[in-house]
Amino acid sequence: MRVPSAIKLHKASKTLELHYGEERFVLDAEFLRVHSPSAEVQGHGKPVLQTGKLGVGLSKLEPAGNYALKISFDDGHDSGLFTWDYLYQLATRREALWQDYLDELAAAGKSRDPNESVVRLML
Numbered sequence: 026m027r028v029p030s031a032i033k034l035h036k037a038s039k040t041l042e043l044h045y046g047e048e049r050f051v052l053d054a055e056f057l058r059v060h061s062p063s064a065e066v067q068g069h070g071k072p073v074l075q076t077g078k079l080g081v082g083l084s085k086l087e088p089a090g091n092y093a094l095k096i097s098f099d100d101g102h103d104s105g106l107f108t109w110d111y112l113y114q115l116a117t118r119r120e121a122l123w124q125d126y127l128d129e130l131a132a133a134g135k136s137r138d139p140n141e142s143v144v145r146l147m148l
Contacts, residue, residue, distance in 0.1 A: 027113040
């Protein structure tokens with residue numbers, strides 16, 4: 026299990042900074058939100074594509090025992106427990122996971138922008 030040696034919440038930049046010894050990773054709130062381990066996102070085995078999460082922020086962090094971090098987002102989502110192993114996986118695979126997410130959005134004709142679907146409905 027890879028436990029971070031330091032964790033920093035940066036509300037202004039909407040990022041979470043993780044240190045693992047000399048390794049440093051910065052994960053933005055939108056990335057963490059769309060990859061939440063919660064049942065709402067993971068869909069009990071069938072992941073639910075998260076849309077319109079551009080601009081979401083981080084509200085607070087809480088330890089969950091000695092094995093995870095509970096991350097609360099400013100859109101009200103706070104039900105996922107990010108285990109230390111899952112956070113490390115997100116940090117080390119960020120680029121590939123983000124590209125997969127963007128590809129899924131494009132294939133579904135959806136957007137990261139929460140206002141874009143409203144615009145499409147008006148057209």
